[in-house]
Amino acid sequence: MQSRDQLTDDLAPSYTDRSIHSDIPRPVSTGIRAAAVVAAWLVPGAGHLVLGRIGRGALFFLVITGAFITGLAIQGRLYWPTVADPPSLLHYDLITVLWTFAQIGSGLCYLGSYVMGFGTTPHPEAATYEYGNTFTFLAGLLNYLVVLDAFDIGAGRKR
């Protein structure tokens, strides 16, 4: 019969690859997750702050808000769906719907700017007009990714 110590020594190697999973991501409550998703859409990075990921939240805020402001600063334009001319099956001009969808992803950046009238007057004659539009689209689309990331963290699928 093996002594207790010998038995322990024999068993130990099979447990060496076990880690203590104290950092396993855990899902948060549905309310907090919903708050994180809404906050993430309204203010880039705020969803991660709600979930305690302060560093990542600050990074997202700086990068996405910076992209949006850069876009507006270099004569980018904010879109809103316009009625198609000539009339189409969709009633609205599809490309303006898609551009609006892309830009509105940046939440309050878009809504606040639109309400205050920043970027609502197009300047297609400006050399940087298309660059500016692209940066505002980029900010919104990246923020959709960030919203999904916040949802996944809240659901316990990611750290």
Added chain:
Amino acid sequence: MHVLMMTLYAAITATVLAAVETRAESTRDRVIHGLKIFGSFLGIGLLLSWVLYPIPW
């Protein structure tokens, strides 16, 4: 101007994509992943511009 804008675009995109990367285990992995995305954006952009340059329209 175009290269500057492309670089800025690549930097912003690479930063966010690296930060939301699921498979990265550490910050170092994320940084490496981000640099790969950044380099890919610039490299493919320059390659495409070189390939498309002779086309007159």
